[in-house]
Amino acid sequence: MLVCVSWLTLGAFLSLLLRDHPRASRAAALICLAAGCLTGLVPALRVLSGAEVAPIHLPWSVPMGEISLALDPLSAFFLLPIFLVGLAAGVYGEGYLVASRGHLPTAAVRFFYFLLTASMSVVVCARNAVLFLAAWEVMALAAFFLVCAEDRRPEVRRAGLIYIVCTHTGILCLFVLFAVLGTRGGSMEFSAMSAAMPGPGPALTGLFALALVGFGLKIGFAPFHFWLPEAHPVAPSHASAVLSAVVLKMGVYGLLRFISFCPVVPESWGVVLLALGAASAVLGVLFALAQRDLKRLLAYSSIENVGIITMGVGLGCLGLSHGRPLIAAVGFAAALLHVLNHSLFKSLLFLVAGAFAQSLGGREIEGAGGLLRRMPRTSLLMWVAAAAACGLPPFNGFIGEWLLYRGLLGGELVEGARYAVFAAAALALAGGLAAACFTMACGAMTLGEPRGRAAGESRDPGGLMVWPMALLGAACLAVGIFPVPAALAAVRGAAVLGRLAPGADLSSVDGMLAPLAVVGALGACVLGLAGLFWALRGFWLRDRSVETQPTWGCAFSRPSPAMQYTASSFAQPLVRVFQGLLRTQVEAHPPSGYWPASADFLSRAPDPVLDRALAPASVVMETGLSFIRRLQHGRLQYYLLYVLVFLVLVLVWKL
Amino acid sequence: MNVLAAFENGAVLLLLPPLLPGIIGKTKAVFGGRKGPPFLQSYHDILKLVGKGAVYSRTTTAMFRLGPVLSLAALMVAGALVPLAHDSPTSFPGDALLFAYLLGLARFATMAAALDAGSSFEGMGASREAAFSSLAEPALVLALAALFRATGGLSLNRMFGGAQWSVSGAGLVLIGGGLFLVLLSENSRIPFDDPATHLELTMIHEVMTLDHGGPDLAFILYGSSLKLLLWSSLLVRLLVPLPPGALGWAVWTGGVAALAAAVGVVESSMARLKMTRVPQVLVLAVCAAAFAVMLALK
Amino acid sequence: MEQTAQFLLVGTLFLSLALLGTASLSGCVGLVALQGYLLALLPLFIHREGLTARALLIAAGMAGLKGWLVPRVLLHAIREVRIRREVEPLVGYIPSLLIGGAITVVAFVLAGRLPIPPGLRSGLLVPVSLATMMMGLLLTVSRLKALTQVLGYLVFENGIFLFGLLVSRDMPWLLEMGVLLDVFVAVFVMGIVIQQISREFDSIHTDRLTQLKE
Known part of the structure; x- marks a missing residue:
């Protein structure tokens, strides 16, 4: 397990070091990726077929932290998508980066891709809350930099902002969750969490709510889904594949691990x-x-x-x-x-x-068509x-x-x-x-x-x-x-x-x-x-006439692709049946007159949470809280005054 | 389950389907005061199409040729799960869902082939088919849930294992009604779709197969009659208790024929619905099935 | 007996659902009439003693009033006032149907929690009654025309009638007659009101009534 993670980390740093040698760095990346993912798959498959893998405990200088990794079948199962998809998307990514011809920061994308894969494998194996949260944070940040790979475009920056805000709101909940559990149990080890779980009551409900929001913001079920359609499309495609196919599942893993702590499930x-x-x-x-x-x-x-x-x-x-x-x-x-x-x-x-x-x-979607003929394999x-x-x-x-x-x-x-x-x-x-x-x-x-x-x-x-x-x-x-x-x-x-x-x-x-x-x-x-x-059809048609003609268009003789x-x-x-839920906005100028010259049609489906609830709410908050801006005016003396006032207040409160 | 019964089921499955459109056609002719085509007309049609060559659109790819083939294959495997007068030999707990999804696969293949022609007509048909079938799906699953609660089995054999009118008559009526609506919609019959219409703009299923001809069309025709037979068999087994042995075959055949005639009666006595009304009727079917579930849960 | 009662109850509920999805006004009136007949049959089957004179009387009253007279009055109103033959819903048909389905589920869940007197014949009576009442209310609030509001009110009354059946053995005559009379008066009044509104405003839309607030 450690071998696999170290291969992936090695890949990450090699891709940074070798960034001026494209061929060498690509070869290094492919070798590290293949070696890392394949060595990672072996213990996962062994655990899933019933074998046991000894846990690893290493001291760590972080307070309450310990590098303790273990593989139970639940972790091993989540390793499968991480390494399978990680390998396939990574190899594809090399081809994708070449074909993108410099639109993407190659070395950075590679580095963060490796970091993402490695951190996810640590997330599912971690048995210590501090290690778990650290890996979780690395994963979230690596994903953020992948989302923002094309940061010259404004919509990418917007998506990145939404993503980072959401993911950190989630992490905040998780910090509180594990802090509460850790202080109750006296240890940040997962093995102590189960004993730290409160019995049924408001405390348990509160913890569940924290887990639901914290992990839910990563899983992306409604109503915590709104960042997902913003962030996933703008990342480079192989990164989107990993984000959508694997990173979301880390939230599922977290939720399942949380449930496994609970002696009673209401x-x-x-x-x-x-x-x-x-x-x-x-x-x-x-x-x-x-x-x-x-x-x-x-x-x-x-x-x-x-x-x-x-x-x-x-x-x-x-x-x-x-x-x-x-x-x-x-x-x-x-x-x-x-x-x-x-x-x-x-x-x-x-x-x-x-x-x-x-x-x-x-x-x-509308601009394409007929790709089965031109790009048959894809x-x-x-x-x-x-x-x-x-x-x-x-x-x-x-x-x-x-x-x-x-x-x-x-x-x-x-x-x-x-x-x-x-x-x-x-x-x-x-x-x-x-x-x-x-x-x-x-x-x-x-x-x-x-x-x-x-x-x-x-x-x-x-x-x-x-x-x-x-x-x-x-x-x-x-x-x-x-x-x-x-x-x-x-x-x-x-x-x-x-x-x-x-x-x-x-x-x-x-x-x-x-x-x-x-x-x-x-x-x-x-x-x-x-x-x-199929064979029968070929047999029947083997010596009969098989012609090709234009598609039948109700006797219209000059069909054009635009008529499809x-x-x-x-x-x-x-869309019409579910209009009440979707509330699509349509801007259409239908053709009019006997010789219509132009017509256009545009439909949009704004997200109900992001565009209809959060965006207006944030505008209201911005105007409502704008008076606070007066506090920030750039004069050093006043800032020092704030510090003084705050210190005095703390003293008064504590003494 | 002996070999003979499986063999009988298989033979009926292969040979009987094209009879049903014949019965429906004859019923409609009788209502219209005409003589109508013979009962065996569909067999003639299919055999004639098998003997023909083919004309393909220049736009099409292998997807267009694969659609009918894959669709028929999916329907055949679905047919292997459905009990006729004998129980199905390949049945297993949970096969009802495989049945529903195999029908989905058949539909998916047909829609893909239709879109391959690149014509607005076919696109329109596929769009309608997709919309209406996705609303019919919950009705089917809820009906299955209600039947499971009533019979305690998750296989089609057990769920449609003979009517239990004495136990849950009202629920049975609701499930039967809901499934009959789903049957009409899935098999593109009036009031959802008019298979006999001549205006492409109002078609659903027929318009998807406009550009198919020759053996491909034969596959499609045979497949759609097979689908009708499968649904009819399920409904008959739901509503009529079947005696064992040869008498069972007689009752089953009578039931299926009567159901086809009933479809014919509906087609003769109703006009097709406006397209915008179709979802409403399907939602009504969903409500009926949901109500049946509530009855079964009580 | 039990089976027949169950059929009638299921039919009643299903008619209420169908009513939510019906577009034509006269179609709606027909459905309500049919529901009236079904309800009229119910007293004959719901109680253990079967055909008593009292049950027959209620049945005849129900059939006469709700199956025959009230629909006749309403159809007459449609013809006289030349109302457009469509329902004009505020909430679309499919959402209404879906809400109707949800109401059914809620009614069943609620009925399971109600303290029901023991010795009840059909377990369906309470949930169907609750669901019918709620659907009647839904019909009243979600449709624009005064006439559909009368229909919604009638469906609501049907639900109350079902509830009344539940306790009818313990309570003498008063309840049933009260219910029947109530409906009759309601339709009578509403009929007059519709006539008046359409004469004054050339329309029977209740939203025009907001003009009266000044």
């Missing part, structure tokens, strides 16, 4: 998490549907997916509070599985978006990832959702918690909307005719970018068809939280997982049957 936690998750799932995908910027769309879709994960966590909490270890295991396992699956397909989608953005020169991988994101079999997205449905509908919950079945309806709605959203995005971008010159001239990127994407796509399919190992690993991870007796109860969970093998096999059947029909259905029109029926 029912209300489960209800709150389930409700927040269901709301984020539906709202996230609805807002995704209203976006016209591919990376913003993907960011909103991440909100949907963390919503699904949060629902899983909520279900697990309900299971714990009702004393149903089986349901708890299924809920947490579903959340973990979806953590892995989402990280695979969402990172792939962001990488694809990066390849598209580089060849098109922009992230707009576009095909986009469809694979999209199908996975919609939760369709035979891809991996379905596996986690299936398990979650199984737990929600499963009927083991009683009393008030039995209303959890309605969350399944939200999940189904989100699934249907996701299908609409991704057919819209992929259809408008990759199918039909190109809507602009850039789209017509685009080409697939080089191998350094395509191969990592292909690896992720293959992983999506592999987990979808052979889901059992991943599911077993997730159950092992969930067992840490459910406090299941390792032997006896796991077998009953195994009974619940047994159908997953069939699900995978049937998924393979779909592919096999499709191959069979756009993404906005595709989304219109759903």
Whole structure:
């Protein structure tokens, strides 16, 4: 474990040292990345297959701090996305940095990328609160510098500001949380936290609220999601992939670790998490549907997916509070599985978006079109990832959702918690909307005719970018068809939280997982049957006439690419149905007169939290608090006076 | 589950589907005072299309050709999960959700193929299909939840294991009504969509397949009749208790035929809804299913 | 018996839901009439003693008033006042339906917490009654026309009637007759009011009533 972290840190510093030697630094970066991620994966996989890894304790000069690292199945499970996605996105990033031709500060991006990966692996392994918070802070700052890589553009600076404010609000909550726990328990070691947990009552609720806000601001479920669609789109694409696919999951890890401290889990936690998750799932995908910027769309879709994960966590909490270890295991396992699956397909989608953005020169969905013909490999991988994101079999997205449905509908919950079945309806709605959203995005971008010159001239990127994407796509399919190992690993991870007796109860969970093998096999059947029909079709058509003609346009003889259905029109029926929630703003000048010369249409979907609540609130605060500005006028004497007055006040108060 | 039963199920699944559009067509003809096409018309259509060559749009790519193939494959696997007169041999707890998502995959493939033609018509159809199906999805899942609560099983075999009118009649009516609405919407029938219309602007499913021809269209036609059969079988098993053995097949066939005739009656007696009204009816179906869940939870 | 009562109750609730999603005014009146008939049948099936003279009388009264007379009056009003045939909701149809669904869930949850007298025949009576009342209120507040407000009021009254059935064995005549009379008077008054408003203002929109505040 330490070896892996040191490889990654070495990579970070090498990329700084070698910044004047592009070839050497790229080679060094690739070697360090591969070595770091692969050495990191080995212990993770060993722990997930049941082995034990000895914890590490090293003294640290920081007060109350100790470098104590350990790997239990929960940590090991989170290492999988960190290293898998980290490796794929990192290799892709090398190609991306070359292809960006100096738009990006290469050495800095590399440095912070390594730092981000290394700090995340420390976050999940840390067993000491001080170490955890330090790694968390390094992770947040590295992510901030990645978001601000293109800091010349004003919208990037705005996004970076929003991100840093949010992440530090979250960290503030976490500081308070761990400070309280640490003082109660007398030690910052995680092993002492469980004993420090107060019994049910206001104190426990307060701690949960702190954890919910602190980790929630990282996870990005509603209403803490608003920074995500700002920050993720502006980062370099391989960094966005890691931010969206992995960094968000660190919040999930933190929340799960917090829950594992709690000897009792009140029912209300489960209800709150389930409700927040269901709301984020539906709202996230609805807002995704209203976006016209591919990376913003993907960011909103991440909100949907963390919503699904949060629902899983909520279900697990309900299971714990009702004393149903089986349901708890299924809920947490579903959340973990979806953590892995989402990280695979969402990172792939962001990488694809990066390849598209580089060849098109922009992230707009409407400007593309016909890319399947021009960039066949990238576009095909986009469809694979999209199908996975919609939760369709035979891809991996379905596996986690299936398990979650199984737990929600499963009927083991009683009393008030039995209303959890309605969350399944939200999940189904989100699934249907996701299908609409991704057919819209992929259809408008990759199918039909190109809507602009850039789209017509685009080409697939080089191998350094395509191969990592292909690896992720293959992983999506592999987990979808052979889901059992991943599911077993997730159950092992969930067992840490459910406090299941390792032997006896796991077998009953195994009974619940047994159908997953069939699900995978049937998924393979779909592919096999499709191959069979494809061959049959070829056989039927082998010596018949197969012609090509223009698309039928209702006898209109001169169709143009501009006549195609756009993404906005595709989304219109759903946007209209949910207008009350979305409140899209439309500026349109429809064509008028007999010989209309020009027409335009612009639609925007402002974020309900950021644009409708926080921005006006901050304006009010600014005007309301402007009198304080009078205190700051630049005269040294007055500042000294403030210090004096403050000191006197403190003295008066203390004595 | 013996081999013979599985074989019977498979044979029915492969051979019966194109009969249903025939029954619907005949019912509509009777209501319209016409003689109408023969019952076996769909078989003729499909065989004729299989024998034809193909014309493709210049815009299209492999996605256009893959759509019908993948869609039919997904529907076939979904069919393997659905109990007909015999229980399905491949059933397992939780297969109901796989069934729902396989239908989703079929729809996804069809929509992708439709968008590949680059025509506004196909885009419009795909857009409507996406919108309406995403609203029908919660109705289906809630109906499944209610059925699970009523029967205690998560497999289609158990959930649709025979009507229990004596236990929960009202709930059964609600679930049946909700699922019938979903059936009509999923299979693009009146009042949601008019399969017989001639104006592209008002179509949903038909307009997505405008540019398909030859064997591809045969796959699509066969697939949509298969989908109708699967839904009908589920509804029949939900509402009618099936006796075992050969009598079961007779009741099942009668039920499915009656359901097809019922669809025909609905089509003859109703006009299609305005597009803006379709979501309302689907939300009503969701409410019905939610109500059934509440009844089952009590 | 139990099964039939359950069917009737489910039907009642479903009609209220359908009412929230119906656009045409006369369609709404038809649905309310149908609900009246369903409710009229209910007293015959809900109690253990079955067909008593009293139950028959209530049933006949309900059917006559709510199934036949009131809808006739309302349809007459639609024809006479030449109201536009659409409902004109303040809250759209789909949101109303969704709120209706949420109301149903809330009603069931609330009914589970109410202290219900033992020996009750159908467990559905209380939640359906609560949900019907709330949906009636929703209809009253979310629609623009005075006529739809009458309809909402009627649905609300139907909910109260259901609640009345719950206690009707313990309380003699007064309650039922009171409810029926109440409705009748209400419709009567509302009918007159609609006539008056439309004569004075050439419109039956209640929001025009705000002009009266000066």
